Every structure is written in C-alpha cells, then in structure tokens.
Amino acid sequence: DGGITQSPKYLFRKEGQNVTLSCEQNLNHDAMYWYRQDPGQGLRLIYYSQIVNDFQKGDIAEGYSVSREKKESFPLTVTSAQKNPTAFYLCASSIIGSANEKLFFGSGTQLSVL
Amino acid sequence: GENVEQHPSTLSVQEGDSAVIKCTYSDSASNYFPWYKQELGKRPQLIIDIRSNVGEKKDQRIAVTLNKTAKHFSLHITETQPEDSAVYFCAARAGGGADGLTFGKGTHLIIQP
Numbered sequence: 001d002g003g004i005t006q007s008p009k010y011l012f013r014k015e016g017q018n019v020t021l022s023c024e025q026n027l028n029h030d031a032m033y034w035y036r037q038d039p040g041q042g043l044r045l046i047y048y049s050q051i052v053n054d055f056q057k058g059d060i061a062e063g064y065s066v067s068r069e070k071k072e073s074f075p076l077t078v079t080s081a082q083k084n085p086t087a088f089y090l091c092a093s094s095i096i097g098s099a100n101e102k103l104f105f106g107s108g109t110q111l112s113v114l
Numbered sequence: 115g116e117n118v119e120q121h122p123s124t125l126s127v128q129e130g131d132s133a134v135i136k137c138t139y140s141d142s143a144s145n146y147f148p149w150y151k152q153e154l155g156k157r158p159q160l161i162i163d164i165r166s167n168v169g170e171k172k173d174q175r176i177a178v179t180l181n182k183t184a185k186h187f188s189l190h191i192t193e194t195q196p197e198d199s200a201v202y203f204c205a206a207r208a209g210g211g212a213d214g215l216t217f218g219k220g221t222h223l224i225i226q227p
Contacts, residue, residue, distance in 0.1 A: 040220070043203065043217040101163070103148075103150075103160065103215065105159070106157065107156075108157060
C-alpha cells in the first residue's frame with residue numbers, strides 16, 4: 001500500500017482561503033500527477049510534472065497551483081479562485097518510459113468547503 | 115485534446131456471467147489504453163492495459179480489445195465474482211513520456227449474487 005502518501009485525508013476550506021494538499025512518494029518516480037474526482041465525472045487531470053522544477057497544466061488547472069522543488073514531493077494548492085473546490089483529490093506517480101506507464105495512486109484527500 | 119467516452123455508467127450482472135464495458139476515444143494519435151479498478155473507499159489500481167500495436171490482451175478472467183480504426187476499446191470480464199464489484203475507468207494517452215492520462219467517467223459494476 002505504501003510508496004505514495006497523501007495528507008491530510010480530510011480537509012476543510014473556508015471562503016477565500018487557500019489550502020495545500022500534500023503528496024510524497026518514495027518510489028523514485030520522475031513523473032507526478034494531480035487528479036480531481038467528482039461523482040460521475042471520472043478523474044480529471046489538474047497538473048502534472050515530469051521533472052523537478054517543471055510542471056504542465058492539465059485539463060482543469062484554473063484555480064490551482066503546484067510546485068515541484070523535490071523529486072519526492074508535488075504539493076497542490078487550491079486557491080480562492082477555485083469556486084467549486086469540493087472534490088476528492090488523487091495524487092499519482094509513474095516511471096517515465098514506454099515500457100512501464102502504470103500510475104501509482106495515493107489514497108486521496110477529500111476537500112470540502114465550510 | 116483527447117476525449118474519452120465510457121459506457122455504460124452502471125452495469126449490473128449476475129454472478130458468473132460476463133461483463134463488457136466500452137470506451138471510445140477521439141485522438142487518433144493515442145497509443146496507450148489502460149483500465150483502472152477502484153473499489154469503494156480505495157485508490158484506483160491498474161488491472162490491464164493495451165498498446166496500439168496490439169488488438170487484444172488477456173489476463174486470466176480479464177481481457178481488453180482495441181479497434182484502432184473505429185477508435186474504441188473494451189474491457190471484458192468473464193465468470194464474474196463478488197470481488198469484481200467496483201468502479202472501472204478506461205483511459206487513453208497520446209504520445210509517450212509522462213503526459214497525463216485522459217479518463218472516462220467510469221462504470222459502476224454491480225455483481226448480483
């Protein structure tokens with residue numbers, strides 16, 4: 001079960017507040033991803049990073065920001081600009097290369113608005 | 115960008131029967147098609163994947179087929195068991211490297227005893 005850890009498991013945000021979700025992996029994976037999961041909507045890509053100090057926007061990046069200062073860590077900040085932040089957030093990592101593209105997911109963070 | 119459609123959204127089958135979940139994709143450059151299973155309260159896990167140079171792949175009771183011309187791929191589960199109950203997601207990715215996957219909206223598979 002280990003390898004990629006998300007915290008906290010539950011998070012509450014007040015109006016106008018920024019909150020940061022943590023994601024750490026000890027798998028030595030180069031690539032890391034953030035997905036948002038809403039009921040009946042599948043998983044939608046927010047941001048991803050292939051290397052330290054570099055990241056790309058996914059399909060729904062507006063209202064979110066990320067950083068990749070260390071290979072092991074890829075925190076996601078949900079800013080006050082994200083008007084509908086309530087969702088289940090999943091972090092994932094993978095090895096780069098066509099031979100092995102499996103995503104390893106964390107256990108997720110449920111974010112709710114107070 | 116890529117768009118993945120998945121059907122049905124809910125599928126109920128009798129234990130021991132087969133289940134089929136279908137997905138279509140829009141980007142003809144997509145070349146990697148994984149399937150993930152998410153049990154209630156747990157993280158998604160890869161169960162099988164297929165690349166565009168292969169038409170079919172099997173792993174015990176699970177198989178995936180790919181039709182590149184029609185841009186659709188399907189998951190087949192035979193001899194279904196209670197532990198197969200879960201949400202299944204198909205996904206597609208164009209190109210190589212670490213570009214993010216585009217997922218379908220999921221199919222809730224219910225195995226009736």
